Amino acid sequence: MKPDNSIIIIGGGFAGMAAGIYAQMNGYNTRIFEMHDKPGGLCTSWKRKGYTIDGCIHWLVGSNPASRMHDFWEEVGIAQGLKIINMDEYMRFEDQGGRKLIFYTDLDRLEKHLLEFSPQDAEPIRDFIDGVKMCLPFDNPSLNEPLLKKWKNGLNMGASFLLNGKRWKRWMNTTAEEFAGHFKDPMLAQAFRHIWMPEFSMFFMLFTFAYLHNKNAGYPLGGSMPMSEAMAARYKSLGGTLHYNCRVEKILTDNHQVTGVRLADGNEYLADRVISAGDGHSTLFGMLDGKYGDEQTFKPYEKWPRFPSLLFIGLGVNHTFDNIPHSISGTCHMLKEPVTIGGSVREFLWVHIFNHDKSMAPEGKTTLTVMMHADYDYWKNLSEEKSTYEAAKEAVARAVTGLLEAYYPGISKNVEMTDVATPLTFERYTGNWKGSFEGWLITPENAGTIMKPMPKTIPGLKKFYMCGQWVEPGGGLPTGVMSGRKLTQMICREDGRKFRTVSGNR
Ligand SMILES: Cc1cc2nc3c(=O)[nH]c(=O)nc-3n(C[C@H](O)[C@H](O)[C@H](O)COP(=O)(O)OP(=O)(O)OC[C@H]3O[C@@H](n4cnc5c(N)ncnc54)[C@H](O)[C@@H]3O)c2cc1C
Structure with missing residues (x-):
């Protein structure tokens, strides 16, 4: 006999914990099986000889209380008490000759510095800055912001989208490597090529600098682990159960429908639904033995480049x-x-x-x-x-x-x-495939997933879902939370439930 209303979630990273938190808010009984002895997945740190080594957070999109993403950080219990600092520098490049190329977070300062650094590259520099400016309005305001501000932002966003259609497309289809080719100064070209990854769509870089300029991608003091622990505490406070040291080995199915999971220790747990928020490759090819899915499911694993x-x-x-x-x-x-x-x-x-x-x-x-x-x-x-x-x-x-x-x-x-x-x-x-640190790179080939997201279900297998960085190209912590949130909305829709959230302040 299966219990009603139950969901098993594989993986206690940000996506898995978010799915659990929102599902608990919406009346589901969830349990998370996490193979590590800590929450947070890649969002982690470790201690050695009194030092803390932070293996993740550099910037947290949504750190500004005026942003919509900040509402989500409140819902999952992270924003409360978090001290954010906004730094002047994103990063700098220094060469052997003593030249210093600084990527400031403030756009005007960045433009001025880049133009002084290499006046001969004024054209691509201005092109880049204009691209970032185009992304500035795409930062939804918090629901707590005044109505007028929300309307204004909505209008700006709509207008920018309508007026800049072709420009959006061009940036989506341009890789960092291609854009770097426009610079005459070799150091500037190298910086644009490698600031992230040469294959990366420039689109993603524009957005990062827009968030930085808007002071909406600050650094949370204390780093990664306190955030992961806060989220685990929030999940448990909503009645969820987090089992550590529990690696899921197989996803159980019966007649093309999931029935539960089997752990590495042989124990089996049954549920109405199973969500995998762990590594995509081992989910599809290990836990499901490659038996379910179609061309669309498997194509990324054959063709798309991963974060290394x-x-x-x-x-x-x-x-x-x-x-x-x-x-x-x-x-x-x-x-x-x-x-x-x-x-x-x-x-x-x-x-x-x-x-x-x-x-x-x-x-x-x-x-x-x-x-x-x-x-x-x-x-x-x-x-x-x-x-x-x-x-x-x-x-x-x-x-x-x-x-x-x-x-x-x-x-x-x-x-x-x-x-x-x-x-x-x-x-x-x-558990991430070949140790990848953020899932799929956003390249011109898959940049379209921003408009048309990757599927979260697999054809031929009922009541099974995926969330997290293997179904959201580009990865990242905000994406993980939004992925778990959107998936819960989808499940609520399937069940005819009105999706509801509770702020962590309440
Ligand atoms: C060095 C570095 C810097 C980064 N910097 C930033 C940054 O500044 N800002 C930002 O937003 N993002 C950053 N990221 C990316 C971000 O950490 C990830 O994209 C995000 O944490 C992914 O979350 P997830 O829940 O999708 O996956 P994961 O964090 O990988 O979580 C998956 C979880 O599933 C568990 N699991 C897997 N298989 C099983 C199984 N079979 N059974 C049970 N459990 C299983 C894993 O143990 C893990 O806990 C950085 C990452 C790294 C490594």
Whole structure:
């Protein structure tokens, strides 16, 4: 006998917890099975020798209480008590000749600086700034804002959409690599190419800078883990049950309808509906054995590029870095000569100094992180032999510390903690396919999913749903929450229920 009204959710990341929170608000009985011993999935941090290494949050879209997304952060219990700081710099690039290219968060300052940096590139610079300006109104106001402001914003949005149809399309269809090709200054071109990923649709970058300018993508002091814990607490306060250390191995079906899940320990749990908010590849090809789905379901897994996996290096440094400006994403040092680290050739060293968040390190000390894309197969092969794998991790830490010395003289003698996470670490703790850190890249091929979202159900399998970054190209924390929210709205519609929400303040 199956209990009525029940939903099993696989995965306690932001998408899974959001689905659980909104489903509880709407009268469903939910339980989440999470394979890790903590909530939050990729939104996490870990402690080493008194230092906290934050493995996620740089900027939180919706951090401004005037924005609609902020309402959602309140609903899921994150906004309450959150202290946000807005920084002047998004990130900077520095080359060996001492040139500094700074991506400011304020648009006017950014335009002025870019034009001074490379007057010969005035045309693409102005084109970029105009593109960001086009996105500024696409920041829905909070329901708490005055009615007039909401109407005005709605009109601006509609007008911008109607007037700029062709421009939208052009930006959607332009990759960072293509846009970088318009710059004459090689450093500016490299920056635009790599600020995110060369394959990325420029559209996404425009929106990020629009949110930054609107002070709606600030940094939450305390970092990732407190947000994940707040969301888990909110879910439990609404009556949900979160089971940790429970990996779902199979999704059970009967006559083309889901009936429940089987955990790795062999226990089976039944429910009316199952939502997978975990990795898409293992859901479709592992938990469902590749038996359900059609061309549309499987195509992304064959054709779409993913966010890569990472080597994520944490360093604890007995120093304060007071003279370095606070920055959302840190500094990209452009190396004089390429070096091989962790099996890949590196031209850049991306360093993020957490001097903006004192809670990350003991008094008088600072946590640094260095992020580099990593070759999953290289690390997978190394992991066959534990001692080789560990030695390779140590070599990465040594190489990075050595390189940092050139930019922060004297640093190596103050480094008192190093920690190296590899693609295998990401895979082990979050289950994401080949350790990908954000699911599908938004490229010209799939940018259309912004207007026509990926399906959240699978043809041929009833009462089964998906949410999270594998069905929402571009990923991200706000997307995770909106994904769980929209999915609950869809389930409510199926059941003829009026979707309702309760603010976390009530
Ligand atoms: C270095 C880094 C920086 C980032 N910076 C930002 C940022 O600044 N802003 C931003 O918005 N986003 C950022 N992101 C992206 C963001 O963290 C992710 O897109 C988002 O957390 C994805 O949420 P999700 O719930 O879809 O997936 P996940 O977080 O991957 O959650 C899936 C959950 O499912 C669980 N799971 C998987 N398989 C199973 C199974 N079989 N059984 C049980 N449980 C299972 C996993 O353990 C995990 O908890 C960053 C990510 C990284 C790694």
